[in-house]
Amino acid sequence: MLSEPVTLYKLMNLYMLQQVNFPLTNAQLTNFFLEHDYTTYFTLQQTLNELAEAGLVRKETIRNSTRYEITQEGSDALSFFGSNISPAIIQDIDQYLKDNKFRLRNEVGVIADFYKSTTQDYIVHCEVREGKSPLIELNLAVPDKAQAEHMCSNWQDKSQEIYAFAMKSLMSRPK
Numbered sequence: 001m002l003s004e005p006v007t008l009y010k011l012m013n014l015y016m017l018q019q020v021n022f023p024l025t026n027a028q029l030t031n032f033f034l035e036h037d038y039t040t041y042f043t044l045q046q047t048l049n050e051l052a053e054a055g056l057v058r059k060e061t062i063r064n065s066t067r068y069e070i071t072q073e074g075s076d077a078l079s080f081f082g083s084n085i086s087p088a089i090i091q092d093i094d095q096y097l098k099d100n101k102f103r104l105r106n107e108v109g110v111i112a113d114f115y116k117s118t119t120q121d122y123i124v125h126c127e128v129r130e131g132k133s134p135l136i137e138l139n140l141a142v143p144d145k146a147q148a149e150h151m152c153s154n155w156q157d158k159s160q161e162i163y164a165f166a167m168k169s170l171m172s173r174p175k
Contacts, residue, residue, distance in 0.1 A: 005039070005043075006043065006046070006047055006050075007081075007084075008084065008085065008089075009033070009038065009039055009043065009044065009047045010047050010050065010051055010056070011078065011081055011082060011084060011085050012033075012038070012085060012089060012093065013029060013047060013048065013051060013057070013068070014051070014056060014057070014070055014074050014075075014077065014078040014082070015078060015082060015085055015090070015093055016029065016032065016093055016097065017057060017068060017069060017070035017074070018070050018074075018075060018078055019093070019094070019097050020097060020101070020104070020105075021132070022104075022105050022108050022109065022129070022132070023060070023067035023068055023069045023108050024067065024068055024104065024108065025065050025066065025067050025068075025107065025108055026045075026048065026065070026066040026067075026068070027065070028100075028104055028107065028108075029044065029048065029068065030044055032093070032096050035096075036092055036096075038089075048068065051068075051074070052068075054073075055071060055073050055074075056070070056071060056073050056074035056077055057069060057070055057071060057074055058070075058071055062111055062113050063112070063113055063152065067108060108129075109128055109129045109130065110127075110128055110129075110155060110156050110159050111125075111126070111127040111128075111129065111155075112124065112125070112126045112127070112151070112152035112153075112155035112156070113125050113152065114142075114145075114148035114149070114151070114152055116145075117141065119141075121141050121142060121143050121144075122141070122142050122143070122144065122145055122147070122148035123139055123140070123141055123148075124138075124139070124140045124141075124142060124148050124151045124152060125137070125138075125139050126138040126139075126140070126151070126152075126155045126159065128159050128160075128163055135163065136159075136162075136163050136166060138162070
């Protein structure tokens with residue numbers, strides 16, 4: 001077993017990210033560690049930052065959500081040192097992912113963000129991903145920031161309905 005707890009936490013994060021084919025958010029990783037009383041919030045944040053700085057995970061921030069994916073370097077490190085994670089911890093992680101996989105995937109699969117365009121309006125970028133592949137991407141121009149924020153907020157709840165409408169409309173035969 002490892003003598004340095006932070007090293008174990010790094011390996012645990014790498015293992016979790018290796019087990020899924022989609023990124024995990026900071027909140028999702030934090031939920032696991034705090035729910036199982038493995039470490040404190042601040043220690044986990046330090047661990048995630050060190051993993052990102054070392055290039056073992058890729059970190060992406062969209063609006064106020066940070067997502068992590070394991071890199072090839074992270075996979076290599078895990079293959080060398082992953083045996084240092086106890087079977088009991090592996091079981092905890094595997095059970096958590098099994099119990100929450102659908103919810104975790106849905107939380108990270110729906111993305112909405114906006115930016116100011118060169119014409120001074122705002123472009124709202126909405127996306128639904130299955131793993132790393134986009135199912136639908138939608139870019140809409142709106143005149144002000146408040147509308148852009150409102151659309152981003154609604155995308156989580158409306159994305160399935162909009163995707164279903166687009167598919168049905170595009171797949172129907174012309175009259």
